[in-house]
Amino acid sequence: MSQAENSDDKSLVERFLEDNVLFLGPDPEIMKNHKLAPESPRETQALAQFTDPEVVNLVRNKLQTACNESFEMVEQMGAAPGAKWGDLISGIWTSSGDLALSSMGGVLLFSVLTQHPVKFIVKYWADEPTVGIHEGDIFMHNDARYGNAHNTDQSLLIPVFHEGQLICFTGAVVHEGENGATEPGGMPSAAESPFDEGLKIPPLKVGENYTFRRDIMTFLQNSVREPKLQLEGMKAKLYAAMRMKDRVLDAIAEYGVDPVIATLRRTLTDTADEVRRRLRTWPDGTVRQNVFPDGTLRENCLVKIRLAMTKKDDELILDFRGSSPEFLNRANNTILSSMKGMLAQEFLTFVWPDLPRNQAVFEPMTVVTDPGSALNCSPDAPNAQCMMTFFPSFTAAQLAVPKFLYSAGERSTDIVAGWYNMIVTLIYGGINQHGELVGNVCADLNGMGGAARSNRDGEHAVAPIFAPMADIGEQELIEEEVPILKIVPNRVMRDNQGFGKFRGGQGYQQIATAKDSAMWGFMVCSIGSKFPSSHGIFGGYGPGTFPLCKIKNVDMFKVMDDQRELLRYTIEELMNDRPFPDATYSTHHMGLQFELAERGELYMLTQGAGGGYGDVLERAPEAVAADYRDGLVSLSTARDIYQVVLNPDTAAVDAEATSAARNAERAARLKRGKPFAEFVKDWETETPPADVPFFGSWGDPRLLFRGTPEDTCPADAIVPVMMPNPKDVRIAELEAKLAQLQG
Incomplete structure (x- = not known):
C-alpha cells in the first residue's frame, strides 16, 4: 500500500472518530486552563475602531449596574436559601466564554469557575446541528467536572445577539441546594462515588425562545426532592439573565456594538495588566504554609495541604505538590478548577477588592498540583464536599500572602490573619x-x-x-x-x-x-x-x-x-x-x-x-477589659491568655499587676524556649506518628503517606485512598471487645 493510500486511510479513520464521539465528557483543554481566551477577530476589530477610555468607563459602569441589578432580582425572587441570602453571582461573559463582569456581592469564587461551561458550549454546541446557539436559547449546567464548585450549584445563561451576531452571554449561578443526592440538601458527605451526588447536568440546552422545554423541566424536577424549588430557581435565573440581556442591548443602542465588545475585552485585559503591575511591587521569594484538615467528614484523620507560594516578577505560582492523595470513596476531594476559583476569592476579596469582579484577577497566577491528589482529583472521585479541601487550601494562601504584603510597595487593604473557613x-x-x-x-x-x-x-x-x-x-x-x-x-x-x-x-x-x-x-x-x-x-x-x-x-x-x-x-x-x-x-x-x-x-x-x-x-489591657465587659472573654482568659488582671466586678484594669504578670510570662517564655537546632532535633521525625492516620507528604514532597507510616506512594503516581466504612470499623471494634469479654 502506498504512502498516499495510508494517509487517506488515516484521514478517513480520524474523520470517522471525530464524527462519532461516544461521549462529550469534560474537555481537559478547557478545564485545565483558567487563562483568558485568545482575542477574537471581532474583538480585535472593535478594539481598533474604539479607543475612547471615557466611553469605556461609561459602558463598564452600565453593565456593572446590570449585574448588580440582576443579583438583587435573584435574591428577591429565589426560593432557595442560597438565593435569598446571597450565595450567588450574576454576570456577563464574552462571546468566547470569559467572565468579564459579575455582581459586586455574592460568591466571588464563581468568577474563575464559570468560564469553563460557557467555553464548552461555544466549542461543542455552536456548530452542532442538533444543538446550536441561537437567540432565545437557554443553557443550564451544574456538574463540577465541567466547571463548578460542586453539584449543588446551578448555572443558567443565555446568548445575547445583535443583528444576528453573538455578542456575549448573560446569566447567574446560585447555590440551589437540593439536587437529588444520596443525602438531602445537595452536599452529601456520605457520597462514595460521583453517582451519589445527585444531578449531573453537563452544559445543556433546556429551552428555546426564552421558554423552558417542559419535558426537560419535568425530568429535572423528577430528579430532586423539591420540584417546586427546581422550577422556581430556574425561572429566577432566567429572568435575571433576560434583564441583563436587555441592559446589554440598551448599551449597544446608546453607545454602539463596538464599544460594548471592546469594553468587555478591555475589562479583562486591563484587570490582568493591573494585577501584574501590583504583583511587581511585591518582593520576590517563596513562602511555605501547611494546613491540616482534621477529617473526611466520616472519620478523623490529618489531611495535609502543602503550599509553596512563589512570587517572581509579575507572576504568582501556587505549588500544592506534596498534598494528600485523593480519597476515592470520600466526598472531600476537589476538582482543580474548583480550587482555583476558591483561591481567586483571596485576591478578589482580601487583597484587591477594588478590582473588577472577573476571572482576569487570577490570570497572572499558576497553580501546580499532583494529578490524582485531593486537590486535583480524578473524575472517579466524589467531590460534593470539596470545601473540606479547597477551603483549607484558601487558608494556606491567605496565611502566606501577608508575608509578601508586609513588604509590598503597594497595598489595597489591611493585612489580615486567617478568616474562619468552615x-x-x-x-x-x-x-x-x-x-x-x-x-x-x-x-x-x-x-x-x-x-x-x-x-x-x-x-x-x-x-x-x-x-x-x-x-x-x-x-x-x-x-x-x-x-x-x-x-x-x-x-x-x-x-x-x-x-x-x-x-x-x-x-x-x-x-x-x-x-x-x-x-x-x-x-x-x-x-x-x-x-x-x-x-x-x-x-x-x-x-x-x-x-x-x-x-x-x-x-x-x-x-x-x-x-x-x-x-x-x-x-x-x-x-x-x-x-x-x-x-x-x-x-x-x-x-x-x-x-x-x-x-x-x-x-x-x-x-x-x-x-x-x-x-x-x-x-491593650483596656481592649481586654472592654471584651470582658461585653461578655466576649472570661476572667480566666483575660488572666491566663492576655495576662491582664481585672477587677471581676468593675472590669477595671490593675495596671501594676498586669505589668508584673506580663513580665513574668515573658520570663517564662524565655525559660521554656530552646535553640532552634535543639528544637528541630526533638521535633522532627522520619515518618508520621503511627497512631494518627496521616495523608500527604511528611518531609519529601515527592513521597506521600496514605494513612500509616508503612503505606506510601510516589507523588507522580498516586494510588487513591479507599477508606473503610466507619460503621464496619465500629462493628469490628465491638466484636473484638465482645470476644475479649467472652474469653
Whole structure:
C-alpha cells in the first residue's frame, strides 16, 4: 500500500472518530486552563475602531449596574436559601466564554469557575446541528467536572445577539441546594462515588425562545426532592439573565456594538495588566504554609495541604505538590478548577477588592498540583464536599500572602490573619409543617468570624470566606418554611476568638430543634473539631476546635411547658450542667451524616472565630477589659491568655499587676524556649506518628503517606485512598471487645 493510500486511510479513520464521539465528557483543554481566551477577530476589530477610555468607563459602569441589578432580582425572587441570602453571582461573559463582569456581592469564587461551561458550549454546541446557539436559547449546567464548585450549584445563561451576531452571554449561578443526592440538601458527605451526588447536568440546552422545554423541566424536577424549588430557581435565573440581556442591548443602542465588545475585552485585559503591575511591587521569594484538615467528614484523620507560594516578577505560582492523595470513596476531594476559583476569592476579596469582579484577577497566577491528589482529583472521585479541601487550601494562601504584603510597595487593604473557613450550620431534610418534602442548608453558615487585621480587631460573624456580601437569613422567615426552631439562633460565644494583639472576630452558637414534622433530620458538614482549621499570623492564635453537641431523648417543648427552670441558653451550660435528667448528652466531630431527629431533641453548633494578629502580650489591657465587659472573654482568659488582671466586678484594669504578670510570662517564655537546632532535633521525625492516620507528604514532597507510616506512594503516581466504612470499623471494634469479654 502506498504512502498516499495510508494517509487517506488515516484521514478517513480520524474523520470517522471525530464524527462519532461516544461521549462529550469534560474537555481537559478547557478545564485545565483558567487563562483568558485568545482575542477574537471581532474583538480585535472593535478594539481598533474604539479607543475612547471615557466611553469605556461609561459602558463598564452600565453593565456593572446590570449585574448588580440582576443579583438583587435573584435574591428577591429565589426560593432557595442560597438565593435569598446571597450565595450567588450574576454576570456577563464574552462571546468566547470569559467572565468579564459579575455582581459586586455574592460568591466571588464563581468568577474563575464559570468560564469553563460557557467555553464548552461555544466549542461543542455552536456548530452542532442538533444543538446550536441561537437567540432565545437557554443553557443550564451544574456538574463540577465541567466547571463548578460542586453539584449543588446551578448555572443558567443565555446568548445575547445583535443583528444576528453573538455578542456575549448573560446569566447567574446560585447555590440551589437540593439536587437529588444520596443525602438531602445537595452536599452529601456520605457520597462514595460521583453517582451519589445527585444531578449531573453537563452544559445543556433546556429551552428555546426564552421558554423552558417542559419535558426537560419535568425530568429535572423528577430528579430532586423539591420540584417546586427546581422550577422556581430556574425561572429566577432566567429572568435575571433576560434583564441583563436587555441592559446589554440598551448599551449597544446608546453607545454602539463596538464599544460594548471592546469594553468587555478591555475589562479583562486591563484587570490582568493591573494585577501584574501590583504583583511587581511585591518582593520576590517563596513562602511555605501547611494546613491540616482534621477529617473526611466520616472519620478523623490529618489531611495535609502543602503550599509553596512563589512570587517572581509579575507572576504568582501556587505549588500544592506534596498534598494528600485523593480519597476515592470520600466526598472531600476537589476538582482543580474548583480550587482555583476558591483561591481567586483571596485576591478578589482580601487583597484587591477594588478590582473588577472577573476571572482576569487570577490570570497572572499558576497553580501546580499532583494529578490524582485531593486537590486535583480524578473524575472517579466524589467531590460534593470539596470545601473540606479547597477551603483549607484558601487558608494556606491567605496565611502566606501577608508575608509578601508586609513588604509590598503597594497595598489595597489591611493585612489580615486567617478568616474562619468552615460552613458551620445545619443541613436539613424531611417533611415540613406544610406536608412537603424538602431538603436544603441553613444560611447562617455565612456568619464566619472575621480575621484580625494589622491595625484592629476582626469583626464578629461578619461574612463567609467565599462571599464578601451575604446574609445569615431571618429566623422568623425560615420558621415559616421549615420546622426548625432555634432555641438560641445566633448568640456570640464567650472566649470563642483568635487571641492576639488584635483578636479575631467571634462566632456564634446555635441551639436548634424541630417540631411539627412527621419525619425530620439533620446533617452537619464541617471540620476543625480536633485540629484548628484556620490560624493566626505573626504570633496570633488560631480559633479553637468546635464539636457538634447533641442532647437526645428529650422533648424541649415539653420542658418549656412543664419545667422552664431547667432551660439553659448556652452550649456550655447545657453540656456542663446537664439539666435534663433522662436525656443523653454527647459530643462528636462535625461530620454528621444525615440522621433523623425526634421532636424537641437539641443539635448544637458553634460558628468559628477569625484568627488573631500579633502577640497576646501586646494587646491593650483596656481592649481586654472592654471584651470582658461585653461578655466576649472570661476572667480566666483575660488572666491566663492576655495576662491582664481585672477587677471581676468593675472590669477595671490593675495596671501594676498586669505589668508584673506580663513580665513574668515573658520570663517564662524565655525559660521554656530552646535553640532552634535543639528544637528541630526533638521535633522532627522520619515518618508520621503511627497512631494518627496521616495523608500527604511528611518531609519529601515527592513521597506521600496514605494513612500509616508503612503505606506510601510516589507523588507522580498516586494510588487513591479507599477508606473503610466507619460503621464496619465500629462493628469490628465491638466484636473484638465482645470476644475479649467472652474469653
